Amino acid sequence: MAWLEVDADGVxxxxxxxxxLAGGGIGGVAVMAANNETGVIQxxxxxxAACRAARVAYLCDATQWLGKLPASGLGDAAMWATGSAHKFGGPKGVGFVKLAAQAEGFCALPGGGQQSGHRGGTEDFPGAAAMVAALAEVEQSRMFLETERLRWRAEFERAALAAVPGARVVAAGAQRLWNTVSLAMPRGENHRWVARLDRRGFQVSTGSACATGTDGPSHVLAAMRVPPDEARRVVRVSAGWETSREDWLALAEAMGAAAREI
Incomplete structure (x- = not known):
């Protein structure tokens, strides 16, 4: 296995x-469409295109992308793709794997021979149907809000940096999703920020949910060569469709109050 290099913004x-790929011997490549900690778009x-030219299979983890940006093109570009329904308003615990046409022998879950042998167990048809309906809904009705929401995120970042002198936006130079911001705070470990903001009614995190319970700095930030002491001061903000401009700005104000305490 070989890890792909990223630049300082995590791209x-x-x-x-x-x-x-030119060196040969690569059986497959897996890269996410957008990072779940920083929001960086890959x-x-x-x-x-590079994998297709080299005749190498490509798996695109579209989990963080779907529901924030249009799904069009993902299915055609990637031989394999994965997603999770809860990211775009569907039921929790339901996801999908889009398989390549020549995916003989692939089995995500051993057991019976359901779904042409790709996955054992009785299918959760209501969950799958709800996932498809949720994706169709978000594709049809929410995409027009993307530009406006990017403006709200930019406003929040300016307000937060003004409220907390010395803070910085992680991966500020990269294209990022409208709903995800990672802020490196100038002092105080991130769990202290999480506790103080929680008391003010804002739920932020020290990283992605799938990293809950792990010790040490984020592997994502380590790959971006963020120093360990700074990585321990990074707070992750993740907004939803119901998050308003006023919510973003109120969070920035709360961060200023928390900074004075810390």
């Missing part, structure tokens, strides 16, 4: 990928 370096279209 996969396509030149490093192309060099790796060049998944370019990655898919």
């Amino acid at each position: 996969v370096r396509t030149d490093a990928l192309e060099k790796l 060049p998944w279209r370019e990655i898919a």
